[in-house]
Amino acid sequence: MAGRSRPEAAVIASPHNPRIQAWARLKMPRERRRSGRFLVEGPHLVAEALHDPGLEAVLVAADRAEAPPLRSIVEAVEALRAAGRPISLVRLGAAAVRRLAETETPQGIFAVVRLPSPEGAWSAIVDRAPFILVLDGVSDPGNVGTLLRSADAFGAGGVIVGPGSADPWSGKVLRSAQGAHFHLPICTLAPEGSGGSAYPAGAEDPCGAVGLSEADTSEATSVRAAASGLTAALEALRRRGVQILATHPRDGIDIEAVRPAGRFALVIGNEARGVSPAALRLSDQNVRIMQWGRAESLNAAVAGSILLYVLGRHRARFLSGEGMGR
Structure with missing residues (x-):
């Protein structure tokens, strides 16, 4: 032809x-x-x-x-x-x-x-995304991929992958996420003080370890704000008025009672240890899923997907006006 x-x-x-x-x-x-x-x-x-x-x-x-x-x-x-x-x-x-x-x-x-631009991913998530998923040491690749897929399905605007989590660009995560990587901005954080980077050498890296700036007055400072790991990233979110919701199996309110009206981030913790103490200290509200059966707990991907669905539904109703005044 x-x-x-x-x-x-x-x-x-x-x-x-x-x-x-x-x-x-x-x-x-x-x-x-x-x-x-x-x-x-x-x-x-x-x-x-x-x-x-x-x-x-x-x-x-x-x-x-x-x-x-x-x-x-x-x-x-x-x-x-x-x-x-x-x-x-x-x-x-x-x-x-x-x-x-x-x-x-x-x-x-x-x-x-x-790999997507680190500057673009960071800005799209921290500066603009209304609904953010944060992974705090979710180590199983299948769980990370499933959570990315659920975030995509239920309206999250971006994902921050904290230190200790499975590499979101690995083959198993990509297959589990089923295309979510091409729909959502994803920013991978390096451990605090590691000096490492999730992106190639030479790139300005908001997700590497450079240290936390005292002021947040410019995009360059905003980029550095995430550099020292998950704590700094959550602090950067809070400075922008983002409500932090952290999962906790005992010390949390029923997710059905949460009605986020503005921007918010949901923190999902490690499969065995849960959300880290540092992240819990920055949480505005701890949340959990009420259970009626005899199972001790839910798989991280299952629990996270349920939470993402409920929060996504609340947000959709709020935006449509259904949730006003309730």
Whole structure:
């Protein structure tokens, strides 16, 4: 077809090819941070990534590129390339596919995407998001992915991932979140005093450890305010009038009784230890889910999803006027 872009010429067959090796290293957290890129796998996530301005390359199994469901994705990539988007479209041999795959049964398609701008993510969340999810040491990747998916479903405007939480850009989290990464700003905090960064070297990093400024008078100061970890991030939220709600299994009010009228953030704690003492000290209101059965507790992802649903419903009713005067 005239004007139709085609995949780059040769099939990359060897798993030892330098490009395959570089892409495969994106499965490691250190390489994601160093390069500022992450790898997604599977047709659903790759289709979601097509809408992301950070999409750099789509990698497809050569023997499946003309069969559904991959054919429609390849055609969409070709259309984007024809429209001027600088996206590589690379065909892979079976051994190269296996080298990149994290799943037991590879679906034959991957995408390489740039990590979002740390400045943009921080500003979108702290300065503008009305409803924020904060993860305080949620360590299981499946739980983190499920909570991101629920935040996306129930109207959260962004997610702050505190120290000790699973890397939100890992393959398991990406698969569990089912595309939420491409809908929500996500800011990952480094531990206080670590000097570390969740983003590549050289980037201005609101999520690294630089120290907390006494005043919050400019965007640059605002960016540094999150730098010393979760405590500083919550303090930055409070300075902007964001109400902090922290989960607590005993010392909390029933979530059904909470009626947040302004901006608010929900803090979900570690699976075993709960919300950290530092975060609890900054909480404006501790909340919990009332239980009537005999189960001692709920899984962090289940509990967090219920809380996100209830708070999202309250917010939707408030915005529609249904909750006024109650």
